Amino acid sequence: AQSVTQLGSHVSVSEGALVLLRCNYSSSVPPYLFWYVQYPNQGLQLLLKYTTGATLVKGINGFEAEFKKSETSFHLTKPSAHMSDAAEYFCAVSANFGNEKLTFGTGTRLTIIP
């Protein structure tokens, strides 16, 4: 079974500052890991994913995440926050075999301070 913990349901950063959203996972098998973004009244959009290979993954809109197996973490970062980054962010995990169901974290609401 897999689970995801997102530390901090709300994160506020100033425009231009570093964005760091935390995600820790639990999985009995090697995981696939995802970050999704959700803007108000919209569905989820994939930011980036880790399946195999390089542990530093780059995504859209300047975001990246690093898979750290020893820390069971997959934190999302962006060097410089923009007002348009304000949204809800979800980390998700699935097993790398068998059924392809995703397990989502509870989400982190990112607020950008002008």
Place this chain on the structure above:
Amino acid sequence: EADIYQTPRYLVIGTGKKITLECSQTMGHDKMYWYQQDPGMELHLIHYSYGVNSTEKGDLSSESTVSRIRTEHFPLTLESARPSHTSQYLCASSAGLREQYFGPGTRLTVT
């Protein structure tokens, strides 16, 4: 980019009514999913399908039912809506590697 559509986007309906939430995708994806999401909360999988005539219940128990008669279409039905069904319903599809593409969602309010 995957195209996945949900209608209606917003629905306000009275208790006891039958409703069908529509979901269609044009990517030819075999796998489709329905999630329920309450405001500010995580997504819970309520139904999924791995192909035509294949449907399974998800991790969260739901009184809704689904059907998959065509690859591109995965409607969700509530026979008798109740206020407890008030939520946002998100449809998704995937072609593999667990990457799911989401529709814009239907926000359902049952009065």
